[in-house]
Amino acid sequence: MSNIRLKDIAKKVGVSTTAVCNVLNSKPIRIREEKRKEILKLAEKLNYKPDIIASGLKNKSTKSIGVVIPDIRTLFFPEIILTIEKNIRKRGYHTIICNTEDNPELEKEQIENLLARRIDALVIVPADGMKNLKFFRSINKESIPILFMDRYNYDEFNFVATDNVNGAIKGLKTLLQTNKDLKRIIYLGDNRRNQSLDDRLEGIKKELSSNGLTLANKDIFLCRQERKIIETAGYKIFSQDLHNAGIFLESNRCLPGLLDAARKFNKKIPDDVHVIGFDKFEFEICSAEDLASIKVLTKAIPIIHQDIRGISKAVAEYILACLEKHEKLEIKLKLPVKIEIND
Amino acid sequence: MSNIRLKDIAKKVGVSTTAVCNVLNSKPIRIREEKRKEILKLAEKLNYKPDIIASGLKNKSTKSIGVVIPDIRTLFFPEIILTIEKNIRKRGYHTIICNTEDNPELEKEQIENLLARRIDALVIVPADGMKNLKFFRSINKESIPILFMDRYNYDEFNFVATDNVNGAIKGLKTLLQTNKDLKRIIYLGDNRRNQSLDDRLEGIKKELSSNGLTLANKDIFLCRQERKIIETAGYKIFSQDLHNAGIFLESNRCLPGLLDAARKFNKKIPDDVHVIGFDKFEFEICSAEDLASIKVLTKAIPIIHQDIRGISKAVAEYILACLEKHEKLEIKLKLPVKIEIND
């Protein structure tokens, strides 16, 4: 295939590589029309593809965007990445995806590697509560645009994310409407905190207080997001009187564990307690227990959907705009959620 | 950060870039020990990272592996990619992932772009029944190792995949054991065929014939893998007498649609008919209907698991071996499945 170089085409047509390069990159025509056509035809015929590595070395642009995420095995990130990819592909850019396993050391290693690959821009979903803050500060001085996604830090960095405060508020409002007698919220979330998650918690507190209610500390359950551990937290929840209570899930990833717990306590959702949470969820049905747990649900729960498409598009557009203008534009974008009520 | 070049270090230490390059790449020591240490210390201090692009241009190695898959939004591929990545990262390699949307034209475009990026090796899950066969033949002559994954073509290309014939046989055996009266199999699969899927079909035919049974043509349902369309196919299935019949799913991706159909016909699984299929599946519960459909299952169905970890590891090991030996080794690997019976 394309081991064809500019030089090869130049030799065959009998012009300089300069000429060929100019023609193929449609630089102002400084060559006889006849030669120009000949070059284009030959390039076509030989299926010439410029060596992106070589042109990258010269141009300081590799036409690639680094995307650093915690884990690709989710519902959330593949969707986002696919959309980003689609949007930047048209302009000749590719993504290089790196997983950090939510581990700051690996994150640093991955980012350093991406920088050594001379990526043109960097999109980061920072690991573990942004433990690499100092490192992020240092790379933020780099010349390439750096954008945080999904998780953020208000003041220092550019970001595109969900409006988590208002998302949580909207979710809680839905819950309050469904259950007029609601007097108490139980909050179930992750024990690894970051600004996005704290914002959800804050939203709940805020909206409760506008309703003359408060979120008791004992009603905040933060634990590692593993099914068994969530189930254990669920025991504490379901052993209480849940009359007039509702459960707010920081993420619906909590749901399988919560259902496991409900099943053991013979509770039904939403019959015994109303639940709402962020993000769509899928239930992997691999065992009799899974099947039993799913039957705890007598109605689908309402879902707070993040605007995945909106986030992806904003990210792609921002990156392309920066690269086009050769400038690190400013962006602090928080996108609204949509509530899906599943009746 | 690292805009530090070899030249910079050389200048500061007072040696040639050659010397610095040799030291940092631990080439046979041809330099005073004292200088060597000085170079290493300074590189460390300045956090020198060699420019992978520049070294790539010279070495013809970019330390990156292209991975071309139909769609990253599945359960299957993210898991595989993550494992491949983990295994090649140790040796300094990265993956560049491309989605083809199962579209041969896009696939060709993506691969050409990867080649222009001078990737060191290419892993392909070919789109749409290997429509790009000719193209694959032409790139297979390239100097870099090319490996097919998951989907294959027996004779021409190297591959790592599941042993689909025997996987289907094993699955059918399980079904026959569960239901001793089984006399008939209904096969539900994809209408976009490829060797992997044909092998599953073949396995079923083979095993049926060893049991003195046959797969009737009217019992083979091949359709587009969309929930609504599968549901319609399901109508035809469930309107029949399913006494002594079992359903074999080419992929459990069919399951939601099949459950939708079963629900409308008021059938239960496995009470009314036993089902088995390839791959684990997740059910997205977004509506009352989803919830109703899931309740068609009174027991979790047995699952034919592909050896995802085995596939990923074999892929990574093959690639690394080729790159180490500078040779395109041969591999035609079919890995056995595992049956998970969910009691």
Add this chain to the structure above:
DNA sequence: CTGAAAGCGCTTACAG
């Protein structure tokens, strides 16, 4: 033991 020089393939400022 050490370094100057050429070269990977593309690009561009500059000289004709």
Add this chain to the structure above:
DNA sequence: CTGAAAGCGCTTACAG
């Protein structure tokens, strides 16, 4: 209008 030459940063065969 056209092309020779220098350079991106790293690497290596070669000359000292």
